[in-house]
Amino acid sequence: MAGRGYTIFDTGIGRCGIAWGDFGIVGVQLPEAREIETRGRMLRQYPNARELRPPLNVEIAIEGIVTLLRGQPSDLSDVTLDMSGIHxxxxxxxxxxxxxxxxxxxxxxxxxxxxxxxxxxxxxxxxxxxxxxxxxxxxxxxxxxxxxxxxxxxxxxxxxxxxxxxxxxxxxxxxxxxxxxxxxxxxxxxxx
CATH class of the missing domain: 1.10.10.10 (Winged helix-like DNA-binding domain superfamily/Winged helix DNA-binding domain)
Structure with a gap:
């Protein structure tokens, strides 16, 4: 990965967002009332991120989130989170x-x-x-x-x-x- 990216994806509860950087996932946004609001929140929270196709490890995280939001078991314990900047x-x-x-x-x-x-x-x-x-x-x-x-x-x-x-x-x-x-x-x- 190079720099920060984000994407918007479909789930059973609406369009979610996910942002990532060089060291893992930096954030997940659940749906707002409208997709434009979800996208706007992503852009405000991650102003340096570009909308990109997610790398494989982010695709795996997205698949797990989609599965969980469908009400089915999903193990997200192996998803790498970027905790830099987290207290x-x-x-x-x-x-x-x-x-x-x-x-x-x-x-x-x-x-x-x-x-x-x-x-x-x-x-x-x-x-x-x-x-x-x-x-x-x-x-x-x-x-x-x-x-x-x-x-x-x-x-x-x-x-x-x-x-x-x-x-x-x-x-x-x-x-x-x-x-x-x-x-x-x-x-x-x-x-x-």
């Missing part, structure tokens, strides 16, 4: 989030505890809200405890966490039900 804590959050199995969710607090940063739930939420690698880093699998926030990062376009989770659950063989995933129940608090 070190956010990179740790993204690496952990990539390990959450399809159709399952975690809370911000659970992610923080897994990273041995138990008081950092707010920092996890901030990292998730800045996720530039939509779907590849499945931030829709990380939720607020005790309530269901349907917000997704700006790269999520008009798509909600609820919709992405419902796509995953529809084709999932997980033991969790759709209700469990969409409306997670916080564990009971100790009395006393």
């Amino acid at each position: 070190a804590f956010n990179a740790r959050v993204y690496a952990f989030t990539r390990t959450i199995p399809r159709g399952e969710t975690r809370t911000y607090g659970e992610v923080a505890a897994s990273l041995r940063a138990s008081g950092a739930a707010h920092s996890v939420a901030q990292a998730i809200s800045r996720n530039p690698f939509m779907i590849i880093v499945p931030c829709h699998r990380v939720l607020e405890a005790g309530s269901y926030a349907d917000r997704i990062s700006p790269n999520g376009g008009t798509i909600s966490k609820r919709r992405l989770l419902s796509l995953e659950v529809a084709g999932s063989t997980s033991s969790k039900t759709l209700f469990d995933v969409l409306l997670p129940v916080a564990p009971p608090r100790p009395q006393g």
